[in-house]
Amino acid sequence: MTWEVDLPDEIVADECNCSICEMVGFLHVIVPRSKFKLLTGDDCLTEYRFNTGAARHWFCKTCGVKSFYVPRSNPDGYALNLRCMDRSQFSKIEIRPFDGRNWEANAGKLTHLSKED
Numbered sequence: 001m002t003w004e005v006d007l008p009d010e011i012v013a014d015e016c017n018c019s020i021c022e023m024v025g026f027l028h029v030i031v032p033r034s035k036f037k038l039l040t041g042d043d044c045l046t047e048y049r050f051n052t053g054a055a056r057h058w059f060c061k062t063c064g065v066k067s068f069y070v071p072r073s074n075p076d077g078y079a080l081n082l083r084c085m086d087r088s089q090f091s092k093i094e095i096r097p098f099d100g101r102n103w104e105a106n107a108g109k110l111t112h113l114s115k116e117d
Helices: 019-024 100-109
Strands: 002-005 010-016 027-032 036-040 045-048 056-060 068-070 077-081 092-098
Touching: 010 019, 019 100, 036 077, 092 100
Parallel strands: 010 092
Antiparallel strands: 002 036, 010 027, 027 077, 045 056, 056 068, 068 077
């Protein structure tokens, strides 16, 4: 599977401590749908939903990696896993802790890349 995304040189990634993100080590870079393009591998994806069922977690059926998903906090965009990107493309990366264990109280604190960025 391959994808591309339009990102600025300096980004912020959220490190969530909820049960699923902490286990898989997902570092969230949240972007609008217009910034993301799946190039190949649509047929290799499988979906997992839990809790409210709002988030659409996409995994590669072959290797099990979750490089992106549709987050509950931004159903019109994608959360991309910084760990699946070439970090050398960025001049600055800030990783912020996010308390996803208390998601309802903190969802508004997630970093979202706006359509203008």
